[in-house]
Amino acid sequence: xxxxxxxxSCCIAIALGACLARPALALDPRYPDWxxxxxxxxxxxxxxxxxxxxxxxxxxxxxxxxKDAELVSRLAARRTPIEDARKLIADFVVGTxxxxxxxxxxxxxxxxxxxxxQRDEVMSGIxxxxxxxxxxxxxxxxxxxxxxxxxxxxxxxPAQNEELASQLLWQTRIFEDRRKTxxxxxxxxxxxxxxxxxxxxxIQNDLGAxxxxx
Numbered sequence: 001x002x003x004x005x006x007x008x009s010c011c012i013a014i015a016l017g018a019c020l021a022r023p024a025l026a027l028d029p030r031y032p033d034w035x036x037x038x039x040x041x042x043x044x045x046x047x048x049x050x051x052x053x054x055x056x057x058x059x060x061x062x063x064x065x066x067k068d069a070e071l072v073s074r075l076a077a078r079r080t081p082i083e084d085a086r087k088l089i090a091d092f093v094v095g096t097x098x099x100x101x102x103x104x105x106x107x108x109x110x111x112x113x114x115x116x117x118q119r120d121e122v123m124s125g126i127x128x129x130x131x132x133x134x135x136x137x138x139x140x141x142x143x144x145x146x147x148x149x150x151x152x153x154x155x156x157x158p159a160q161n162e163e164l165a166s167q168l169l170w171q172t173r174i175f176e177d178r179r180k181t182x183x184x185x186x187x188x189x190x191x192x193x194x195x196x197x198x199x200x201x202x203i204q205n206d207l208g209a210x211x212x213x214x
Contacts, residue, residue, distance in 0.1 A: 033127040033134075036186035040123065044116050049197045050108055052204040053101045065106065072110045075199055076118070078191065086202045093206045104203050111199050119192040126185055129178075136175050143168050 034040040046055060071092060075085050093103050147164045150156055 031127075033130045035130040035133070035182055036126065038186060038190060042120075044112070044119065044193055044196060046112065049193070049200045050204070052108065052200070052207055053105055055105060055109065065110065068107065068110055072107070072114055075111060076114045076195070078195055082198050085199060089199070089202045090206055093203060100207060104207055108200055108203055111196060115192050115196045119189045122188045122192065129185065133175065133178060136171065140168060140171050140175065143171070
């Protein structure tokens with residue numbers, strides 16, 4: 001039984017070492033809690049998603065105009081198909097050239113503030129997740145070391161060793177399952193930025209169509 005427990009301890013240590021080594025290669029040293037392979041870029045640059053009418057400085061904390069809030073919420077939600085979003089935008093950006101430009105700027109500013117805030121929140125959540133993983137890794141290391149010390153005692157208690165081994169196996173399984181979700185959650189900020197780019201393109205396309213000679 002002692003030999004079996006020692007083997008379990010070694011397997012846990014090897015698995016933990018593999019789990020920790022792989023993401024460490026992708027970490028940006030400026031952001032030690034950022035576990036994603038994608039570089040962490042705080043805040044979406046307006047110029048990377050908007051080439052329409054000049055925008056005044058956007059306050060990312062400013063809420064959407066109450067009369068536009070429902071539309072912004074529907075457009076920002078990824079469950080709204082992009083084709084439906086384009087139709088909603090086309091129905092909103094109407095009027096004279098000046099009116100369309102004003103509506104376009106207002107709508108983009110609200111979408112930027114909403115989606116940029118969502119992205120920031122998701123990225124903060126990813127870093128909290130990473131810190132919890134690091135804390136769990138340290139706990140597993142500590143328990144592994146404790147089990148090894150117990151095994152090396154002349155009067156080692158097989159039942160105690162087996163109980164600790166079971167705890168370690170369960171914790172390591174949870175750790176590994178959570179690690180496997182990292183690649184998925186790391187895609188969410190990218191999807192949010194892509195959504196903003198698609199919506200901004202739809203707004204600008206409506207303005208461009210209006211400017212084309214008939």
